[in-house]
Amino acid sequence: MSVAKVCIEEEDNDQRIDNFLFRRFRNVPKSHIYQLLRSGQVRVDGKRTNASYRLQLGNIVRIPPVKTTERNSSRQTTIAPSNFFTFNKLYEDDALLVIDKPGGMAVHGGSGISFGVIEQLRAQNSSWKFLELVHRLDRETSGVLLLAKKRSALVELHRQIREGLTEKHYLVMVKGEWRNAKQHVKLALNKYVTATGERRVAISTGEHKDYKPMLAHTIFKLQKSWKNFSLLDAELKTGRTHQIRVHLAHLGFPIIGDDKYGHFEMNKQLAKASNQMNLTRMFLHAHTLQITHPTSGERVKLQSPLSEDLQKFMDELDKSLNGRVVY
Secondary structure, eight states, X not given: OOOEEEEOOGGGTTOBHHHHHHHHTTTSOHHHHHHHHHTTOSEETTEEOOTTOBOOTTOEEEEOOOOOOHHHHTTOOOOOGGGOOOXXXXXXXXSEEXXXXXXXXXSSOBTTBSOOHHHHHHHHTTTOSOOEESSOOOXXXXXXXXXXXXXXXXXXXXXXXXXXXXXXXXXXXXXXXXXXXXXXXXEEEEEEXXXXXXXXXXXXXXXXXXXXXXEEEEEEEEEEEETTEEEEEEEESSOXXXXXXXXXXXXXXXXXXXXXXXXXXXXHHHHHOSSTTOOOSXXXXXXXXXXXXXXXXOEEEEEOOOOHHHHHHHHHHHHHHOOEEOO
């Protein structure tokens, strides 16, 4: 191994140098990367730098030899072409890739999952210099998933998300008969960890000495109703973890199939059903995402049709419960 000198191109412009190194050495402990920075072994244009420095176009980064331990090397696995998953692409150009994520597939590996969407796509497109998730969807959620093929696109889209310039809509089926045609829900959320180590979210009951609750705003619109079931359009005005799921559970309209915040007895019954009423995952689908294109500046509307399993469930409700369209 020898010292490497890397010239920063557009894909890495304005990226923090610690994140740049994390991506380059995915299987090296972060503590070691920070040690290399503190000791001056990593330099930019011949000068020492700190972890928060943002790389600029044309910078020359000196990277010392980095030894990957045997333990970490064992984690470096590849995906055989025979195991490639074929994604339905909703949109693609030089800056963006938008896919229709299937329900049941995680967006990234970890927590016992070897490969997620991002690992699959990187393996299938090894010539791409850059590919990162712009946002995430829960494993059980299907629908529009946006990825950036350029660092500049990722930075711009994250800015739009932070400033509330994107528009996200989900289709969600809940237990119960929703009455209001349109309802704004503004309730603060807190994250916590259960005794078993599971990460959960709950409605905040007030200030906490160690953290400030995060306000979450969702707009629900009734789309269709049946006896004991309702289909809603959920528009996210903020993007908090499990926002839709927790808001609905708190209001007494849990998402069917939700294994964290849902109605567990009903979920069991639906999972055991022998006909098309069988539902083995949460009924939550990201159907529309509107953004301003990071390169052209044009407004882009990205849409995903309701996934086949959820559509079949809804069709069966129509047959058995005579659904009433309200939109």
